[in-house]
Amino acid sequence: MNWQQIQPFLVALAIGLLIGLERERSHIRKIPAGSRSFALLSLAGVVSASFDEWVVVAGLVGVSALVALSYFRTSAEDAGITTAIAALVAYLLGALALTRPALAVALAVVVAGLLVSKARIHHFAREVVSEVEVEDAIRFLVVAFVILPLLPDRNLGPYGVLNPSKVWLLVVLLTGIGWFGYIGVRALGRERGLLVTGLAGGFVSASATTASMARLSRTAASLRPPLAGALLASLATFIQLLIVIAVIDVDVLRLLWPPVVAGAAVLVGISVFVARGAHRPTEDTADDSATDATPSGRPFALRPALILAAVLTFALFVARWGADVFGARGAVLAAFASGLADAHAGSVAAASLAAKGDITVDAALVAIAAALGSNLIVKIVLAFTAGGRRFGLGFLSCMAAPAIVFGVAMAAMIAAP
Numbered sequence: 001m002n003w004q005q006i007q008p009f010l011v012a013l014a015i016g017l018l019i020g021l022e023r024e025r026s027h028i029r030k031i032p033a034g035s036r037s038f039a040l041l042s043l044a045g046v047v048s049a050s051f052d053e054w055v056v057v058a059g060l061v062g063v064s065a066l067v068a069l070s071y072f073r074t075s076a077e078d079a080g081i082t083t084a085i086a087a088l089v090a091y092l093l094g095a096l097a098l099t100r101p102a103l104a105v106a107l108a109v110v111v112a113g114l115l116v117s118k119a120r121i122h123h124f125a126r127e128v129v130s131e132v133e134v135e136d137a138i139r140f141l142v143v144a145f146v147i148l149p150l151l152p153d154r155n156l157g158p159y160g161v162l163n164p165s166k167v168w169l170l171v172v173l174l175t176g177i178g179w180f181g182y183i184g185v186r187a188l189g190r191e192r193g194l195l196v197t198g199l200a201g202g203f204v205s206a207s208a209t210t211a212s213m214a215r216l217s218r219t220a221a222s223l224r225p226p227l228a229g230a231l232l233a234s235l236a237t238f239i240q241l242l243i244v245i246a247v248i249d250v251d252v253l254r255l256l257w258p259p260v261v262a263g264a265a266v267l268v269g270i271s272v273f274v275a276r277g278a279h280r281p282t283e284d285t286a287d288d289s290a291t292d293a294t295p296s297g298r299p300f301a302l303r304p305a306l307i308l309a310a311v312l313t314f315a316l317f318v319a320r321w322g323a324d325v326f327g328a329r330g331a332v333l334a335a336f337a338s339g340l341a342d343a344h345a346g347s348v349a350a351a352s353l354a355a356k357g358d359i360t361v362d363a364a365l366v367a368i369a370a371a372l373g374s375n376l377i378v379k380i381v382l383a384f385t386a387g388g389r390r391f392g393l394g395f396l397s398c399m400a401a402p403a404i405v406f407g408v409a410m411a412a413m414i415a416a417p
Contacts, residue, residue, distance in 0.1 A: 008046050011101040012094035015108040016042030019090045022115050023083050038090045045094025056095045063091045086115065143302070144172045158317060169247060170348075175302060195275060198229025202236025206343065209233035210379045210395070214387025227394050228275035230383065231267060234399065237343050237375070238264040241368075244348055249355035252364050255413045263406030270398050335367035336374045343375035362414050369410050376403060 020038025041063060048059040067084045089111055097104040114121070153165035201209035213230040217223055238260050245253045335350050350367035353359045359367075376399060384392030 008050075008098045008101055009043065011097040011105060012042040012046035013039055015093050015097065015104060016040065016090050018108055018112050019086055019115070022112050023086055026115065026118070038087065041087055041091045042094030042097070045091040045096075046098050049095040049098040059095075060088070060091065063088060082115070082118075086111065139302070140175055143168075143175060148172055166247070170244065171302075171306060195225065195229055195232060198226075199232040199236050201229075202233030203240050206233040206237045207375065207379050207382060209236075211382040211386045214383050214385075214391050214395075217387045217391040223391060223394060224274055224276070226387075227391065227398070228271050230379075230395055231271040231274060231398055234376075234379065234402075235264055235267050235271065237372075238267070241343065241347055241372075245351050245368075248348055248351040249364075251361050252351045252354050252368075255361060255365060256368065259406050259409035259413060262409045263402040266405045267399075267402040270401065274398060332363065332367045332370050336370040343372050347371045365410060365414055369407065372406070373403075 016039035017035055019042075020035030023038065024035050044059055044063070045056070048056045067087050071081065071084045093104045093108050093111070096107070148165065148168050151164040151168050154163065156162040156164070198209055198213055201212065210230045210233055213226040213233070216229075217226040242253065242257055242260055245256055332350075335347065347368040350359070350364040350371070354361050354364035380392065380396055380399070383395040387395070
């Protein structure tokens with residue numbers, strides 16, 4: 001007998017012991033199945049799989065009957081059914097170990113992690129996530145896994161800019177990022193509320209988040225938390241840009257990610273420096289800061305995502321028209337104009353043109369830089385108008401270094417052969 005033949009049985013034994021030890025240690029009272037029982041169940045699974053798939057099915061029926069009998073005999077003392085389900089899972093993972101041992105081990109680790117995290121998961125489900133957030137999570141799943149697969153993946157409309165599947169994929173990305181950002185604010189607590197709100201809000205609209213943080217700075221006891229939140233909103237722009245461009249064109253992404261990562265790294269360093277002391281509010285301002293940090297609205301916002309997707313589609317149409325009439329320069333001008341409304345609109349349009357071969361990748365990079373530049377101008381103007389001279393100068397001085405680093409790195413990528 002060689003190693004290849006004995007490996008599945010050792011893997012099954014390890015899986016059963018892992019799950020069984022966790023179940024035995026997590027129960028103060030005696031349970032119907034301990035570590036030895038789970039190890040034997042996994043071994044039974046791999047032995048059954050070595051015969052035939054119908055033997056696995058027959059074994060599953062027998063194990064289910066034994067688990068059900070044990071559950072009914074002990075349910076008066078412990079009404080939990082998790083151990084019974086874990087026993088069935090151990091048997092099935094043992095059967096899987098015969099043909100796919102690596103996958104069986106990975107799933108066993110996930111199962112053990114879920115079992116160990118009982119208290120954390122219950123706390124998150126009962127105290128962190130509200131009923132409204134669960135309802136919005138279901139809506140997001142419908143948007144992502146019901147509507148998206150039904151949409152056709154083909155180019156429609158003038159210049160072929162309307163692809164229902166790709167447009168809705170952008171809606172899924174925007175709503176998903178916004179939902180997870182909202183939950184992040186709830187999970188991390190109010191102390192980090194402004195910072196997390198700034199980062200999460202930046203995924204929806206960095207310009208609007210910058211204006212909101214600027215308004216908060218007028219009444220906040222310290223300028224640092226809202227300024228750090230505004231900077232993190234711009235960081236979200238960089239992150240979201242890479243995600244969206246990765247969906248559109250990998251060739252553009254290959255040249256775009258070094259400048260974006262360089263600028264984002266500088267921005268992270270500056271944000272950390274500005275945020276120092278943001279988590280230490282005074283007793284007089286602690287309650288006010290917590291109130292400002294509480295997320296408003298619903299976590300699933302479909303209307304803003306639809307509007308932004310429409311803006312992106314229109315920007316793509318304008319860029320396609322400009323490239324058709326004026327060439328690459330028209331695409332750059334269209335991207336700059338689109339960036340005044342949203343940084344991603346012109347960027348997505350330029351990347352889409354490059355993916356179709358209408359403009360070169362270098363021209364797309366110039367257009368993306370133009371869109372980010374015009375959007376930065378808008379955010380600086382909002383910082384001054386909504387937050388006043390002090391906040392505006394702080395935002396301008398903090399964004400100067402990341403913008404310069406990004407511009408220099410972008411120029412180097414374009415000039416490289």
